[in-house]
Amino acid sequence: xxxxxxxxxxxxxxxxxxxxxxxxxxxxxxxxxxxxxxxxxxxxxxxxxxxxxxxxxxxxxxxxxxxxxxxxxxxxxxxxxxxxxxxxxxxxxxxxxxxxxxxxxxxxxxxxxxxxxxxxxxxxxxxxxxxxxxxxxxxxxxxxxxxxxxxxxxxxxxxxxxxxxxxxxxxxxxxxxxxxxxxxxxxxxxxxxxxxxxxxxxxxxxxxxxxxxxxxxxxxxxxxxxxxxxxxxxxxxxxxxxxxxxxxxxxxxxxxxxxxxxxxxxxxxxxxxxxxxxxxxxxxxxxxxxxxxxxxxxxxxxxxxxxxxxxxxxxxxxxxxxxxxxxxxxxxxxxxxxxxxxxxxxxxxxxxxxxxxxxxxxxxxxxxxxxxxxxxxxxxxxxx
Numbered sequence: 597x598x599x600x601x602x603x604x605x606x607x608x609x610x611x612x613x614x615x616x617x618x619x620x621x622x623x624x625x626x627x628x629x630x631x632x633x634x635x636x637x638x639x640x641x642x643x644x645x646x647x648x649x650x651x652x653x654x655x656x657x658x659x660x661x662x663x664x665x666x667x668x669x670x671x672x673x674x675x676x677x678x679x680x681x682x683x684x685x686x687x688x689x690x691x692x693x694x695x696x697x698x699x700x701x702x703x704x705x706x707x708x709x710x711x712x713x714x715x716x717x718x719x720x721x722x723x724x725x726x727x728x729x730x731x732x733x734x735x736x737x738x739x740x741x742x743x744x745x746x747x748x749x750x751x752x753x754x755x756x757x758x759x760x761x762x763x764x765x766x767x768x769x770x771x772x773x774x775x776x777x778x779x780x781x782x783x784x785x786x787x788x789x790x791x792x793x794x795x796x797x798x799x800x801x802x803x804x805x806x807x808x809x810x811x812x813x814x815x816x817x818x819x820x821x822x823x824x825x826x827x828x829x830x831x832x833x834x835x836x837x838x839x840x841x842x843x844x845x846x847x848x849x850x851x852x853x854x855x856x857x858x859x860x861x862x863x864x865x866x867x868x869x870x871x872x873x874x875x876x877x878x879x880x881x882x883x884x885x886x887x888x889x890x891x892x893x894x895x896x897x898x899x900x901x902x903x904x905x906x907x908x909x910x911x912x913x914x915x916x917x918x919x920x921x922x923x924x925x926x927x928x929x930x931x932x933x934x935x936x937x938x939x940x941x942x943x944x945x946x947x948x949x950x951x952x953x954x955x956x957x958x959x960x961x962x963x964x965x966x967x968x969x970x971x972x973x974x975x976x977x978x979x980x
Contacts, residue, residue, distance in 0.1 A: 688761065
């Protein structure tokens with residue numbers, strides 16, 4: 597499908613190389629099997645992680661410690677191409693780099709960085725991020741997970757839910773209430789008292805490992821805490837990193853759905869002509885292309901702002917809200933063009949559509965992002 601607006605002309609040679617490299621990886625290693633992974637509810641994370649690491653995609657926007665140190669737009673382009681394969685694949689990379697590696701890189705001690713970041717960048721160790729709880733999703737300030745000092749140690753208790761990579765992780769970055777405010781802890785998952793049962797019966801993000809985390813009197817040494825941050829600033833800054841990847845990634849999911857719809861519309865014959873020759877179908881396709889291109893322009897603009905060091909969390913909320921909504925609308929329209937075939941895994945559309953229902957909710961629901969923009973416009977806080 598042609599890039600009618602030539603948006604990728606704005607990418608520099610390094611960014612185009614990353615685009616082409618990740619696209620080839622997805623074509624060769626993901627697309628042949630991802631429908632089966634989705635149907636079976638599996639994801640070969642241990643097999644794929646070293647390959648993703650060898651491409652420099654894990655923590656790629658971080659400097660040092662074996663990380664690639666690319667610019668933000670390059671990270672966004674990679675997320676776009678990964679999610680054109682599947683949202684679960686992009687989620688794995690996002691969680692590893694933006695939610696597990698980033699807080700260690702940004703707020704961790706030198707010992708924590710040396711211990712974990714090189715292994716995670718290589719895909720030899722997998723991380724997860726524990727913030728959301730069974731009773732506290734959009735309101736993390738009231739989390740119940742807590743850590744108390746016991747001599748020089750910390751004792752951690754509580755539970756987290758909807759944790760990508762949880763049951764396969766080697767290390768968890770866990771946020772907990774303490775007498776000193778909310779703090780982050782680097783928790784090896786083989787610590788006694790740590791359990792991570794996988795969540796089953798999902799109808800979305802099936803090619804992704806989702807788990808609960810339980811902490812039962814986990815004893816951690818004093819140096820398990822992230823020394824560089826306290827309060828909600830820590831986890832929220834991580835979410836901003838991940839949301840940036842999402843607002844790029846969903847453009848890839850939208851593109852995959854649109855390409856499938858165009859291909860189908862130009863080959864499916866009804867009433868002696870391809871259905872793409874009918875005005876109603878062309879109108880759908882045209883609006884889908886407009887929505888995808890607007891989302892792509894938003895991603896490019898926010899990438900430029902992030903590379904310039906001027907990106908604001910409110911702008912990320914705009915991008916996450918607008919681009920996920922656009923991608924989900926495109927997926928739904930594509931499914932209607934494919935008719936009954938649109939609900940089968942022979943085509944990627946229903947898989948992307950179901951995945952995007954989760955992407956709409958995680959890393960901040962659309963309501964949270966709407967209220968964030970409302971507060972930016974009015975100066976009035978509707979959260980409390």
